[in-house]
Amino acid sequence: MRTETLDRSRGGMWPWLGQRVTAVVIIVTIMIHLVLTHFVAIGRLSFDDIGARLASTAVLVNDVLLLVAVVYHALNGVRMVVLDYGFSGRGARRGFDAFLWVAGVVAVVYGVWALWVWVR
Protein backbone atom coordinates (compact mmCIF):
# COMPACT_ATOMS: atom_id res chain seq x y z
CA MET A 1 0.00 0.00 0.00
CA ARG A 2 1.18 3.49 -0.77
CA THR A 3 1.94 5.43 2.36
CA GLU A 4 2.05 8.88 0.78
CA THR A 5 -1.63 8.88 -0.12
CA LEU A 6 -2.55 9.74 3.48
CA ASP A 7 0.47 11.90 4.33
CA ARG A 8 0.11 15.49 5.43
CA SER A 9 0.60 17.15 2.05
CA ARG A 10 -2.41 15.18 0.84
CA GLY A 11 -4.58 16.09 3.79
CA GLY A 12 -3.65 13.73 6.64
CA MET A 13 -5.30 10.76 8.32
CA TRP A 14 -7.58 12.56 10.79
CA PRO A 15 -9.33 14.75 8.19
CA TRP A 16 -9.77 11.62 6.06
CA LEU A 17 -11.38 9.76 8.97
CA GLY A 18 -13.35 12.84 10.09
CA GLN A 19 -14.83 13.16 6.60
CA ARG A 20 -16.12 9.58 6.74
CA VAL A 21 -17.46 9.75 10.29
CA THR A 22 -19.33 13.02 9.55
CA ALA A 23 -20.61 11.51 6.27
CA VAL A 24 -22.38 8.75 8.21
CA VAL A 25 -23.77 11.27 10.75
CA ILE A 26 -25.01 13.50 7.90
CA ILE A 27 -26.70 10.70 5.96
CA VAL A 28 -28.83 9.86 9.01
CA THR A 29 -29.54 13.41 10.22
CA ILE A 30 -30.14 14.97 6.77
CA MET A 31 -32.63 12.22 5.95
CA ILE A 32 -34.60 13.09 9.11
CA HIS A 33 -34.20 16.82 8.34
CA LEU A 34 -35.48 16.54 4.75
CA VAL A 35 -38.30 14.10 5.45
CA LEU A 36 -39.57 16.20 8.38
CA THR A 37 -39.35 19.42 6.36
CA HIS A 38 -40.87 18.19 3.11
CA PHE A 39 -43.02 15.14 3.89
CA VAL A 40 -44.41 15.39 7.40
CA ALA A 41 -44.40 19.21 7.51
CA ILE A 42 -47.11 20.52 9.80
CA GLY A 43 -48.06 23.30 7.42
CA ARG A 44 -46.58 25.62 4.84
CA LEU A 45 -42.90 26.37 5.37
CA SER A 46 -42.90 29.35 7.73
CA PHE A 47 -41.37 30.72 10.92
CA ASP A 48 -44.13 29.12 13.02
CA ASP A 49 -43.88 25.83 11.14
CA ILE A 50 -40.14 25.62 11.91
CA GLY A 51 -40.92 26.48 15.54
CA ALA A 52 -43.47 23.67 15.78
CA ARG A 53 -40.87 21.19 14.56
CA LEU A 54 -38.04 22.48 16.75
CA ALA A 55 -40.31 22.33 19.82
CA SER A 56 -39.35 18.67 19.86
CA THR A 57 -35.98 18.21 21.61
CA ALA A 58 -35.20 15.24 19.38
CA VAL A 59 -35.61 17.36 16.23
CA LEU A 60 -33.49 20.14 17.75
CA VAL A 61 -30.73 17.67 18.65
CA ASN A 62 -30.95 16.20 15.13
CA ASP A 63 -30.61 19.62 13.48
CA VAL A 64 -27.74 20.79 15.70
CA LEU A 65 -25.93 17.51 15.11
CA LEU A 66 -26.51 17.95 11.37
CA LEU A 67 -25.22 21.53 11.52
CA VAL A 68 -21.98 20.58 13.28
CA ALA A 69 -21.33 17.55 11.06
CA VAL A 70 -22.19 19.27 7.78
CA VAL A 71 -20.12 22.40 8.47
CA TYR A 72 -17.11 20.20 9.24
CA HIS A 73 -17.80 18.01 6.18
CA ALA A 74 -18.27 20.99 3.83
CA LEU A 75 -15.15 22.89 4.92
CA ASN A 76 -13.05 19.72 5.06
CA GLY A 77 -14.29 18.90 1.56
CA VAL A 78 -13.38 22.36 0.29
CA ARG A 79 -9.96 21.84 1.92
CA MET A 80 -9.51 18.56 0.01
CA VAL A 81 -10.36 20.23 -3.29
CA VAL A 82 -8.07 23.21 -2.62
CA LEU A 83 -5.16 20.99 -1.49
CA ASP A 84 -5.40 19.19 -4.82
CA TYR A 85 -4.48 22.40 -6.61
CA GLY A 86 -2.43 24.48 -4.17
CA PHE A 87 -1.67 25.44 -0.58
CA SER A 88 0.56 22.38 -0.42
CA GLY A 89 3.38 24.25 1.33
CA ARG A 90 3.54 23.74 5.09
CA GLY A 91 2.99 27.39 6.03
CA ALA A 92 0.25 28.03 3.51
CA ARG A 93 -1.57 24.86 4.52
CA ARG A 94 -1.42 25.75 8.22
CA GLY A 95 -2.74 29.23 7.56
CA PHE A 96 -5.53 27.82 5.40
CA ASP A 97 -6.40 25.23 8.07
CA ALA A 98 -6.56 27.91 10.76
CA PHE A 99 -8.84 30.00 8.54
CA LEU A 100 -11.16 27.03 7.95
CA TRP A 101 -11.35 26.19 11.67
CA VAL A 102 -12.27 29.77 12.53
CA ALA A 103 -14.85 29.89 9.71
CA GLY A 104 -16.32 26.56 10.84
CA VAL A 105 -16.60 27.49 14.52
CA VAL A 106 -18.15 30.86 13.60
CA ALA A 107 -20.68 29.15 11.27
CA VAL A 108 -21.71 26.59 13.93
CA VAL A 109 -21.98 29.15 16.76
CA TYR A 110 -23.94 31.52 14.48
CA GLY A 111 -26.21 28.71 13.32
CA VAL A 112 -27.01 27.51 16.85
CA TRP A 113 -27.54 31.12 17.98
CA ALA A 114 -29.99 31.60 15.08
CA LEU A 115 -31.92 28.42 15.93
CA TRP A 116 -32.34 29.52 19.54
CA VAL A 117 -35.08 31.96 18.53
CA TRP A 118 -37.27 28.83 18.38
CA VAL A 119 -36.06 27.33 21.65
CA ARG A 120 -37.86 28.32 24.79
Place this chain on the structure above:
Amino acid sequence: MSARERETANVGAGLWKGLGMWAWILFRVSGVVLAAYLFVHIWVISQGRVSGAETLDGLFEFFDRPFLVFLDSVLVGAVLYHALNGVRILLMDLGIGIHRHKAVFWVCMFVAALAVWGFAYKALPMIF
Protein backbone atom coordinates in the same frame (compact mmCIF):
# COMPACT_ATOMS: atom_id res chain seq x y z
CA MET B 1 13.91 11.56 -10.97
CA SER B 2 14.01 11.34 -7.18
CA ALA B 3 12.66 8.34 -5.32
CA ARG B 4 9.62 10.32 -4.24
CA GLU B 5 8.91 11.57 -7.75
CA ARG B 6 9.24 8.03 -9.08
CA GLU B 7 6.81 6.77 -6.44
CA THR B 8 4.16 9.38 -7.09
CA ALA B 9 4.57 9.76 -10.87
CA ASN B 10 2.05 7.06 -11.64
CA VAL B 11 -0.49 7.85 -8.92
CA GLY B 12 -3.88 8.31 -10.54
CA ALA B 13 -2.89 6.81 -13.86
CA GLY B 14 -5.96 5.32 -15.52
CA LEU B 15 -8.35 7.23 -13.26
CA TRP B 16 -9.00 10.08 -15.71
CA LYS B 17 -11.42 8.20 -17.91
CA GLY B 18 -14.73 6.43 -18.08
CA LEU B 19 -17.50 6.11 -15.53
CA GLY B 20 -15.22 6.57 -12.51
CA MET B 21 -14.02 9.93 -13.84
CA TRP B 22 -17.58 11.19 -14.26
CA ALA B 23 -18.59 9.87 -10.84
CA TRP B 24 -15.63 11.75 -9.34
CA ILE B 25 -16.25 15.02 -11.26
CA LEU B 26 -19.94 15.02 -10.36
CA PHE B 27 -19.06 14.24 -6.71
CA ARG B 28 -16.72 17.25 -6.58
CA VAL B 29 -19.06 19.63 -8.36
CA SER B 30 -22.03 18.58 -6.21
CA GLY B 31 -19.86 18.88 -3.08
CA VAL B 32 -18.78 22.43 -3.90
CA VAL B 33 -22.35 23.43 -4.79
CA LEU B 34 -23.70 21.93 -1.55
CA ALA B 35 -20.99 23.65 0.52
CA ALA B 36 -21.98 26.99 -1.04
CA TYR B 37 -25.68 26.28 -0.48
CA LEU B 38 -25.02 25.37 3.18
CA PHE B 39 -23.83 28.87 4.03
CA VAL B 40 -26.68 30.51 2.12
CA HIS B 41 -29.09 28.19 3.98
CA ILE B 42 -27.62 29.14 7.38
CA TRP B 43 -27.90 32.83 6.46
CA VAL B 44 -31.53 32.53 5.26
CA ILE B 45 -32.76 30.59 8.32
CA SER B 46 -30.85 32.95 10.64
CA GLN B 47 -33.01 35.84 9.39
CA GLY B 48 -35.70 34.44 11.70
CA ARG B 49 -33.58 35.63 14.59
CA VAL B 50 -31.74 38.55 12.96
CA SER B 51 -34.77 40.30 11.41
CA GLY B 52 -37.75 38.42 12.86
CA ALA B 53 -40.55 36.11 11.79
CA GLU B 54 -42.01 38.44 9.15
CA THR B 55 -38.73 38.77 7.27
CA LEU B 56 -38.23 35.01 7.25
CA ASP B 57 -41.79 34.37 6.07
CA GLY B 58 -41.23 37.02 3.39
CA LEU B 59 -38.17 35.11 2.20
CA PHE B 60 -40.12 31.83 2.12
CA GLU B 61 -42.80 33.57 0.08
CA PHE B 62 -40.16 34.83 -2.32
CA PHE B 63 -38.74 31.29 -2.71
CA ASP B 64 -42.21 29.93 -3.50
CA ARG B 65 -42.01 30.37 -7.26
CA PRO B 66 -41.73 27.64 -9.90
CA PHE B 67 -38.15 28.26 -10.97
CA LEU B 68 -36.81 28.34 -7.40
CA VAL B 69 -38.76 25.20 -6.44
CA PHE B 70 -37.22 23.59 -9.51
CA LEU B 71 -33.75 24.68 -8.29
CA ASP B 72 -34.65 23.20 -4.89
CA SER B 73 -35.33 19.89 -6.61
CA VAL B 74 -31.99 20.07 -8.40
CA LEU B 75 -30.43 20.67 -4.98
CA VAL B 76 -32.14 17.57 -3.57
CA GLY B 77 -30.72 15.71 -6.58
CA ALA B 78 -27.23 16.99 -5.73
CA VAL B 79 -27.66 15.93 -2.08
CA LEU B 80 -28.80 12.43 -3.04
CA TYR B 81 -26.13 11.92 -5.70
CA HIS B 82 -23.45 13.10 -3.27
CA ALA B 83 -24.87 10.94 -0.45
CA LEU B 84 -25.20 7.74 -2.47
CA ASN B 85 -21.88 8.12 -4.28
CA GLY B 86 -20.45 8.74 -0.79
CA VAL B 87 -21.98 5.47 0.39
CA ARG B 88 -20.25 3.76 -2.53
CA ILE B 89 -16.92 5.33 -1.51
CA LEU B 90 -17.41 4.17 2.11
CA LEU B 91 -18.18 0.65 0.87
CA MET B 92 -15.02 0.65 -1.27
CA ASP B 93 -12.99 1.90 1.73
CA LEU B 94 -14.31 -1.04 3.73
CA GLY B 95 -13.52 -3.40 0.87
CA ILE B 96 -17.17 -4.27 0.30
CA GLY B 97 -18.04 -4.95 -3.34
CA ILE B 98 -14.69 -3.91 -4.80
CA HIS B 99 -14.89 -6.69 -7.36
CA ARG B 100 -18.33 -5.52 -8.45
CA HIS B 101 -17.75 -1.79 -8.08
CA LYS B 102 -19.70 -0.85 -11.20
CA ALA B 103 -22.74 -2.79 -10.04
CA VAL B 104 -22.42 -1.13 -6.61
CA PHE B 105 -22.33 2.26 -8.35
CA TRP B 106 -25.50 1.59 -10.34
CA VAL B 107 -27.35 0.18 -7.34
CA CYS B 108 -26.44 3.35 -5.40
CA MET B 109 -27.61 5.51 -8.31
CA PHE B 110 -30.88 3.55 -8.48
CA VAL B 111 -31.51 4.25 -4.78
CA ALA B 112 -30.65 7.94 -5.33
CA ALA B 113 -33.01 8.12 -8.33
CA LEU B 114 -35.85 6.54 -6.32
CA ALA B 115 -35.40 9.08 -3.54
CA VAL B 116 -35.19 12.00 -5.99
CA TRP B 117 -38.41 10.75 -7.58
CA GLY B 118 -40.06 10.89 -4.14
CA PHE B 119 -39.08 14.52 -3.64
CA ALA B 120 -39.86 15.48 -7.26
CA TYR B 121 -43.33 13.97 -6.83
CA LYS B 122 -43.89 16.42 -3.97
CA ALA B 123 -42.33 19.35 -5.84
CA LEU B 124 -43.96 18.96 -9.28
CA PRO B 125 -47.35 20.47 -8.30
CA MET B 126 -45.44 23.52 -7.00
CA ILE B 127 -43.52 23.87 -10.27
CA PHE B 128 -46.39 23.42 -12.73
